[in-house]
Amino acid sequence: DAGITQSPRHKVTETGTPVTLRCHQTENHRYMYWYRQDPGHGLRLIHYSYGVKDTDKGEVSDGYSVSRSKTEDFLLTLESATSSQTSVYFCAIRRQKMNTEAFFGQGTRLTVV
């Protein structure tokens, strides 16, 4: 298995509370990504990072922020959780070299009640 770990694996939180999901890698890969998976939508990109402190928005970034202060950690924060953010969240990592595949974490199932 690629060295990528997501925490927590499951979380239930209340509407309006902040939530932080963590992605940790041991591969020293440059690129890191956060996706959300919803039925009928495949995986959609929330935010991504191309280096320490270098991040950018994906296609569904509203209501989310990220930080990457170390190569190995990429944090996703829901600033004020809403029911529409109930989803499964996946972190992925990828080497800088072209044409390489991405490796995915096991996912975090988040329920906002």
Add this chain to the structure above:
Amino acid sequence: AQSVTQLDSHVSVSEGTPVLLRCNYSSSYSPSLFWYVQHPNKGLQLLLKYTSAATLVKGINGFEAEFKKSETSFHLTKPSAHMSDAAEYFCVVSELQGAQKLVFGQGTRLTINP
């Protein structure tokens, strides 16, 4: 912008019969293409990838895919389905520059009937 369309949201086949999962892509340049598989309540696992070498790509578990530039297709096939193939399958196209973001299709759920 790149995009991927998986033509079937659900495919059902009998065990031992061929599998065909269809994928069309849109890209302004020669793309990198991938198929990933997701078993229930699991993460995503790479099945195979196309990176401008051979157009017929072989992957794990007997799957293969053929890149057809003229048809902008990258269909996934397997000669004989096994019960363990039941899963969700994603066709993915990758940017070749910048952060090399992956763009996913909507997914195809494969059901295998005994």
